[in-house]
Amino acid sequence: MLGWLFPRRATQWLGPLFAAGAGALLLAVIVVTTGIVDLSAAKPHPEGWARFLHYVFERSTAFHADAKPPADLDTPLRIAAGAAYYGQVCARCHGGPGFGQNPVVLSMHPRPQYLVSDLPVAGFTAPELFRIVKAGVKYSAMPAWPAERRDDEIWHLVAFLRAMPRMSPDTFRRLAVVDPGNGAATIPFGPPPALHRYGLRNDNEPPVGDYGYKTPVYGMAGYATGSNVIATCARCHGADGAGGGAFPNLTLQRRDYLAATLTAYAAGRRRSGYMQMIATELSPAQIAALADYYSALPRRSSATPATVPGIGQQVALSGLPSVGVAPCASCHGITRAASRAYPLLEGQAAWYLANQMRVFRSGGRGSIVGDKPDDPMVAIAKRLTDAQIDAVAAYYAAQPPARVQSFAAVGGR
Template identity: 35%
Template sequence: MTMKRPKIKRRDIYAGVIALVGTGAVVGAVAFTALSFGAFNVSATYPHPKPVHWMLHYVFKRTVAVRSSEEPPEDLMAEGRRLLGTQHYANACAKCHGGPGLGQNPQALSMRPRPQHLASVVDQFSDSELHWILKNGVRYSAMPSWPAEDRDDEIWNVVAFLRELPELSTEEYVSRLQWPEGEDLPMMPYGERGPLIETDMPPKAPPLDEYLYASPATEWRDFAIQGHPVQRCAACHGVDGSGSATNGYAPNLTALDAPYIETALEEYAAAERESGIMQIVASNLSATQRTELAAYFANLPDKKAPKAGQPADLVPVGEEIALNGVPERAIPACTTCHQQGRSELVDGLAVPNLAGQSPIYIREQLELFAKGGRRFQALWNPMHYVGGALEEREMIALGAYFSSLEPDTALPQPTLALADVEAGQQVVINVCSKCHQASGRGSDGGDVPNISLQNETYISHQLWKFRNDIRPNSRMSETTKLLSAEELRDAAAYFGSLEPLDRDETVDATLVAQGDEIVRNGIPERNVPSCLTCHAESSVRDVPIIARLHGQTFEYLDSRLEQFAGDTGDGLYGLSPMHRIASRMDDGERAAAAAWFAAQDPLPKD
């Protein structure tokens, strides 16, 4: 016999839902009333109730265990890493977490929850877990996230120190922290504070009135106010400025000039350049101290960084890349931009001298660029592409080569080594002249560019971009793939040897006049810079991978800007900001800029 299931009436369901909601509302109202009368005490005088403490600690441990996955670098326990990590730990962590044989600050022990004494508990965590905690911080505690989320290299330095912390003696720890002394280390008074520079520290923070993210800031030790910025810098960079205090894990400042150092400090202070260490240091300095520090270290005697020229067997490999690039991957020569005595390129992009720099530092910075780190405010920044295109062995080789040089070494501009201009002429006659003509002037209709204007470095770079489908153009892609590397090199050398041809193109005078304002001043309200920021005569001479636009055909320039605007142009955005620029302009503005350049005389190649 089958029993009938009782039929649930709809009104019973409604009644149950109403009762449940009503109960929840009553409980919520009671809880809100209790909270309103201060029943839940947020005072840090008392510890969390045991259930709350257990829950928070359990969630913390499980979060770290599940989410930590980063593998440590092979040189995790290198001495330089540990020394650099010691300095940062002492300045940013020790006040709360104590040191080897040293206790914690009473102020830190008044926090709820209390910071752990790391020397006692650090062995409970793996390298990856320590990295995750340092990078992300811990919500509902006073543990902050790392100020620069992309700087894993700095985080691993602190992990390296933490790994040796339980066995480190108090004497060794204290000896590492002794500020260098000597009559040559000047005091630098704080001077006039100057206006506060608002920053974006920390990232994603709401702009609440009760927080002031600005520079100058204060730090635990207030070294800047006390007038000791040189001693603070020397703790990592060495008294001689070469990075000797940390075995080359900190950069060699004697290889850099004062404008570059000062610009870097200003960018760190404003959180425009990321570093969990340097943002803290630079934001504490007054503007006067930043200027004086830059001058002080730049004027120290030039000195090679530690481990210069290592590994020695890769120095020739690095030299080849530095002077000639890697054409088959469209990697330009490093000396295209990095020249001794040059601290700035187009659009305010700060460019360091690399000769005499630390090989470890160069390798780590290239790795950061490859991962998308080291973001800049400058519109044009080619290093993310370059870093991503280099292989690890090539990064090490570049560090070995540049570090083997004296800091004042003058490096040559890149040239196409062993190029045969006469052989290139035959390639042009047999292949290229069908569209570009042997003179390089392009088609009569102007849709094919006048490449007699360009230098050999620019042409070679573009040919390899076509061949690797980095710059989309089906005809050029097919043609370049039919030619050998030597033929591409020789053809570029031949076109580069030609005198720039003036096509005497007739261009609408009204458009030219409109273009004059855009080319010279940009469109500030849409963040479109002046075209001459990059394409002025001085810029294309100093940075030969930038196109020469003066005297180029109107038809080609207008169509090229349209391609950029439509995101179908040069896909190599690491080396070209043109999509961002052209997409902010309308059709008329792009045509006006094209008309202005088409009406100009070609630039000389010398």
């Protein structure tokens, strides 16, 4: 009997193994084709299976969490920047201080965790939180970060997640919640615009034919169709448009540059998990109106008119010929910047400018299909040290806002 069950020769195992495999395959085909498996979201996973899946998720996260947090991770500036995104997107599933989770979300399986409680966040290190936000989680509703190589934005959100369990409801509302009734002007969506192709990070993911990668999109919050666009912009850029230090000061830019930038975000030519989500919802009429609105606001800057001597001034005005870095002013000077759609840097916040230089260095800006496929800023940023980046950012932040000119004023395209 034992000899029959456990043959001594290896070849004698082939028949039983083949029969067992064929039987298992036949059973799988019957289960799949009959539809007997209940995939209804109305029924939760069995507790043992749910615990197993969560354990696999935790081990996978720990294994792949190798990102190094920035030195300024838990600073108020990063926390405020992360709050802007959390309030727009994440809070709709995970709640917030003073707010619970809605019943639609709680009908999902697995249910999104209530992140206001300290336990879900405290159970993960900063690199693990980064991994979850960046990569998402398969077989759940947790998506991956929508913009490639924008690790800076992900760290903003990680900083906020770490701070939120200790945050009061009033602080959460101030940082993350937009009040549509704050007196902001409205911008109508306008007549139905023509749909345009939108470039995604996963364009070739099957089944391609089932998805409409077109913009404008019907967004998560409906702010564009509801005409409360400026109130949404104020979440990051402030009611005065000055940006608060973590985001660009829109009052210092030209109308042409603002419109071109929003259009690039809407087309997927410029990457940002924050701005691509916003811009894809806007109609062309709203993009034009926003450019008009912010370019007409009083210019606001905390810059102290002064010259900051040293390496920052040298990089800005003379460059670093020894490492192949041209002067910043050769492109960002007033006249040339207007004609070539480069941004004005004078008076922008130093932290924001330095962060954007590091984004160029990591490939999060530039070198993308579409306009400027070989952006020189990528190579320039890679040739500068952190100290040089911080110095040139401080130099431009200390300068008074540049005089604004339009394309037409300088004969640009």
